[in-house]
Every structure is written in structure tokens, then in C-alpha cells.
Amino acid sequence: MNPATSSSNEATGGARGRRAFELGVCVFHIGAERYGLDVALVGEVVAVEHVIAVPGAPGGVLGLFNLRGTPVALLDLARVLGLGDGPSAPLGAEPTALVLVGPAGIVAAARVDRVGAVIQADRARPMPHERAADHAAVELLLETEAHGVVTVLDGAALLAALDRIKFR
Numbered sequence: 001m002n003p004a005t006s007s008s009n010e011a012t013g014g015a016r017g018r019r020a021f022e023l024g025v026c027v028f029h030i031g032a033e034r035y036g037l038d039v040a041l042v043g044e045v046v047a048v049e050h051v052i053a054v055p056g057a058p059g060g061v062l063g064l065f066n067l068r069g070t071p072v073a074l075l076d077l078a079r080v081l082g083l084g085d086g087p088s089a090p091l092g093a094e095p096t097a098l099v100l101v102g103p104a105g106i107v108a109a110a111r112v113d114r115v116g117a118v119i120q121a122d123r124a125r126p127m128p129h130e131r132a133a134d135h136a137a138v139e140l141l142l143e144t145e146a147h148g149v150v151t152v153l154d155g156a157a158l159l160a161a162l163d164r165i166k167f168r
Contacts, residue, residue, distance in 0.1 A: 025124070025142065027116035027150050028098060030078050036119065036142065036152040037110075041159075043101040045115050048074060051095075058165040062111055067099065070106065077110040080161050081137040081153065100158070107162055119144055137161070 025036035051063040051074055060080035064071045074097055077083070097109035124142040127149065139154040 025119045025150065025152050026098065027119055027147055028112040029114050029116065030083075030112055033078075033083075034116070034147060034150050035077075036150040037098065037158070038152075038155045039118055041100055041102070041155045043099040043106060046097050046099060046109070048095050048097050048109070048111075060165065065097075065109070067106070067109070072099065072106060073108040075108050075110050075162075077112070077153075077158075080165065081158065083135070083137060100162075102159055102162075107159070116147055119147065119150065124150070 024039040026039050026042045027034060027036050029035070046067065048065045051065050053063045054061060054073075057063070057073075060076045062074045062076055065074055066072075074095070095111045096114060097111050098115070099109045100107045119142060123146070124144040127141040127143050137153055137157045139152045139157075142150045142152055144150060
């Protein structure tokens with residue numbers, strides 16, 4: 001274990017924060033907030049051309065879209081994880097989505113306002129995170145030179161939330 005990994009482990013309260021920090025984090029924006037997600041959960045970034053509303057869909061499900069012949073649920077990630085307000089741009093504006101993958105393949109897609117970059121372990125440092133202690137969906141906070149502070153979401157909490165709304 002290198003010193004950077006060891007200090008990230010201590011600063012993030014254990015293995016929970018260390019995993020995403022070592023693998024890399026895909027940075028994206030929802031409204032004014034900057035989030036990150038373990039790159040292992042992000043299959044691709046797509047522009048969604050047409051979303052079909054699903055009557056009676058669980059809260060946080062914006063509808064379905066066609067991804068190369070496969071219907072995929074488009075989610076309001078902030079609402080699904082209880083992070084506050086949802087996306088800032090109207091849905092009809094060809095939203096960008098992160099296609100989320102789990103152990104069995106595509107799980108769903110998260111609607112985001114824009115995607116920033118992928119942060120590698122040597123380009124960021126973990127920060128003390130009261131917010132992570134207060135919210136189960138937050139894994140850690142990273143500080144980067146290029147992107148400022150990024151709230152990294154807990155992939156396990158995301159998959160559990162998707163399981164609760166039956167999209168896994």
C-alpha cells in the first residue's frame with residue numbers, strides 16, 4: 001500500500017473511501033453540484049434523444065429511452081439517492097446520461113447536466129467529509145486542482161437504491 005492510499009484510507013474512514021479513490025472517478029454535474037462515481041459503474045456516456053414517460057413509474061424514474069435496441073430507465077440520480085433537487089435543465093433538452101453497469105450488465109442510466117472528466121488517484125486527494133458521515137450515498141469528498149471539490153457517490157448505495165425501485 002502506498003502512502004497516498006494509506007492517507008486516503010485514514011481521511012475517509014476506512015476501506016469505503018479507498019476503493020473509489022484507487023480506481024478512478026468519473027466527474028459529472030447535476031445542477032450546480034459536482035459529483036463523482038466509481039468508473040467501474042459507468043459503462044458509457046450517451047446523449048438521450050427521446051424519453052418515453054412511464055405512467056406509475058417509481059419516484060426518480062424520468063422514463064425510458066432506447067439504447068441500441070434496449071430500453072433503459074433514465075433516472076433522476078439526485079432524487080433516487082435523496083441528494084436534494086433533481087436536474088436543472090428541462091428533460092426535453094436531449095439530456096446527457098451516464099449508463100450505469102452492475103455485475104450483470106446495464107442497470108439504468110443517470111441523467112446528468114454534463115460530464116467533466118475521469119480523476120485518477122494521483123490527481124486528487126481525499127478531504128475530511130462531514131457530509132459523507134451524514135449521507136449514506138456519499139462515499140468521500142475529493143479535492144482536485146482542475147475540478148475543485150467532488151462529492152463521490154457510494155456505488156453500493158446507488159445499486160441498493162436501484163434495487164429498491166426494481167431497476168437492477
